Amino acid sequence: MAKTTFTKSSSGMLPWLGLALLILMADQFTKVLIVGYYQLGDATYVTRFFNVVRVHNSGAAFSFLANAGGWQRWLFTGIGIAAAFFIVWMLKSHAGQKLFSFALACILGGAIGNVIDRSLYGYVVDFLDFHYAGWHFPAFNIADSAISIGAVCLILDELLRVRRSR
Numbered sequence: 001m002a003k004t005t006f007t008k009s010s011s012g013m014l015p016w017l018g019l020a021l022l023i024l025m026a027d028q029f030t031k032v033l034i035v036g037y038y039q040l041g042d043a044t045y046v047t048r049f050f051n052v053v054r055v056h057n058s059g060a061a062f063s064f065l066a067n068a069g070g071w072q073r074w075l076f077t078g079i080g081i082a083a084a085f086f087i088v089w090m091l092k093s094h095a096g097q098k099l100f101s102f103a104l105a106c107i108l109g110g111a112i113g114n115v116i117d118r119s120l121y122g123y124v125v126d127f128l129d130f131h132y133a134g135w136h137f138p139a140f141n142i143a144d145s146a147i148s149i150g151a152v153c154l155i156l157d158e159l160l161r162v163r164r165s166r
Helices: 002-037 071-094 096-122 142-165
Strands: 045-046 050-058 126-133
Touching: 002 050, 002 071, 002 096, 002 126, 002 142, 071 096, 096 126, 096 142, 126 142
Parallel strands: none
Antiparallel strands: 045 050, 050 126
16 A cells, blocks of 8 residues: 555656756756857857856855865755755655646756756856846856746745635
């Protein structure tokens, strides 16, 4: 009987793991293209507010701790791995909650994408550069976008849950 429950909860999370895998594949594919065709600092003008540029981020979001001497690589890799295991456990427990699981799958795919970069290169490859009138938003990648979308969806899910409970 317990085996059936495990199988049912595992199969319920398969679509979410599939979404995470798609995000991971898109993230890694785009990074392979950037690493293959761009040298560090190379940029391509796309529109008046967007460039494709190769940037290396050895820190976390917005280059937090980027110049910390190297130990941050392993800290952020460890955090990413721990988060991935926690997210898989949460997906197994909550696979039926669509918005929540969507959010977790986005974060999972993005986190693993950035962990792969840190493991392979020692930094995360960023390449999406949005700017306006001389101001540049810090460059980011598909993984970062997925993590951000997932975070927004987690907040939305919680707001909707609180609203339903009233």
